[in-house]
Amino acid sequence: AQSVTQLGSHVSVSEGALVLLRCNYSSSVPPYLFWYVQYPNQGLQLLLKYTTGATLVKGINGFEAEFKKSETSFHLTKPSAHMSDAAEYFCAVSLAPSNFGNEKLTFGTGTRLTIIP
Amino acid sequence: KAGVTQTPRYLIKTRGQQVTLSCSPISGHRSVSWYQQTPGQGLQFLFEYFSETQRNKGNFPGRFSGRQFSNSRSEMNVSTLELGDSALYLCASSPWGGNTEAFFGQGTRLTVV
Numbered sequence: 528a529q530s531v532t533q534l535g536s537h538v539s540v541s542e543g544a545l546v547l548l549r550c551n552y553s554s555s556v557p558p559y560l561f562w563y564v565q566y567p568n569q570g571l572q573l574l575l576k577y578t579t580g581a582t583l584v585k586g587i588n589g590f591e592a593e594f595k596k597s598e599t600s601f602h603l604t605k606p607s608a609h610m611s612d613a614a615e616y617f618c619a620v621s622l623a624p625s626n627f628g629n630e631k632l633t634f635g636t637g638t639r640l641t642i643i644p
Numbered sequence: 645k646a647g648v649t650q651t652p653r654y655l656i657k658t659r660g661q662q663v664t665l666s667c668s669p670i671s672g673h674r675s676v677s678w679y680q681q682t683p684g685q686g687l688q689f690l691f692e693y694f695s696e697t698q699r700n701k702g703n704f705p706g707r708f709s710g711r712q713f714s715n716s717r718s719e720m721n722v723s724t725l726e727l728g729d730s731a732l733y734l735c736a737s738s739p740w741g742g743n744t745e746a747f748f749g750q751g752t753r754l755t756v757v
Contacts, residue, residue, distance in 0.1 A: 559743060570648075570734055570748035617687065621743045631677070631689035631700055632743050 529554045529620045533635035541643045546590075546605040548638050550618030553599065560601040561619040561632065562592055571617065577601065578623070588612070613642045646671065648737050648749035656755045662723040665752045669716050669737030675699075676718040677746070678710060681732040690733075693718050694741050722754075730756045 534549040552558055559578050563571040575586025582594040588611075592603045601618060615637045622630040649668040657663050669676050677700075678690040689702040693712035710720040716737075722729055732753050738746040 561743065563748075568750075568753075570650075570750045571736075572748070573746070576743075619687075619743075630743065631692065631702065632679075632687075632746075633689070634687035636686045 529558065529622070529633045531618050531620050531633055531635035533616075533618050533638050535638055536636065537639050537641065539641040539643055540608045542610055543607050546603070546608045546612065546640065548603040548616050548618075548640065550592075550601045550603065550635060551599050552601060552618070552620045554620055554622075556622060558620045559623060559630075560592075560594060561621070562586065562590070562601075562603050563617045563619060563634075565615045565617065565637075567614075574603070574616075608642050610642050610644065613640055615639045648735060648747050650733075650735055650749035650752050652752060653750065654753050654755075656757060657725050659725055659727060659756055661725050662721060663725060663754060664719050664721045665733055665754070667718045667720075667735035667737070667749060669718070669735075670747055673737040673739050673747075674716050675738045675741035676712060676716065677736045677738075678718070678720050679734045679736070680704075681734060681751070682728075682730070687734075690720065692741065699741070725756045727756050730754060 530553045532551045561576045562574040575584045577594045585591045618635040619632045651666045675694045677692040681687045692700040696712045707723045712718045732751045734751045736746040736748045
């Protein structure tokens with residue numbers, strides 16, 4: 528079974544400061560990894576994803592994440608926080624899709640990011 | 645291109661009733677997955693449909709069911725509602741069922757009183 532652990536349910540950073548949201552995963556086979564953002568009363572928007580290949584993945588809104596197999600981590604970073612980054616962020620893992628069906632996304636519990644003016 | 649549309653956006657039901665939620669995927673997408681989001685349990689997978697067939701199912705009781713129509717629109721039904729069914733229900737569509745190309749709708753917020 529796969530699982531995701533997000534360290535820190537709440538993170539506060541000052542505007543312009545580095546954003547670092549932590550995610551560790553557990554998977555018996557090479558995983559697909561995702562970061563999603565959710566704004567209040569909205570659905571999930573994909574920020575970035577890792578499937579195979581380059582371990583440093585760049586996403587939308589200036590976010591990036593690095594897949595580190597040795598540390599089983601996929602931390603999300605952004606060099607300079609903006610007020611509009613305030614939201615809840617979810618890390619998720621899945622297997623690669625198979626011929627038998629889509630592999631479900633297993634989500635972490637989320638990290639609420641607050642930006643301090 | 646229109647996104648994933650979920651209707652209704654908000655719903656209030658009484659315990660014991662049943663409810664049907666609808667999800668219209670992006671045009672051309674054939675896979676629809678459903679997730680339940682609650683403060684206590686987080687985001688949990690309900691089931692996935694592809695070409696009118698359920699391909700994958702999460703660990704939810706039989707009160708939760710779904711179906712998919714030939715136009716790929718999907719419905720999920722919850723019978724005998726319980727207070728704990730109050731949640732945001734999200735659906736995601738993708739062309740063939742890969743999570744790498746999945747797009748989520750805005751969700752239906754169900755409140756059971």
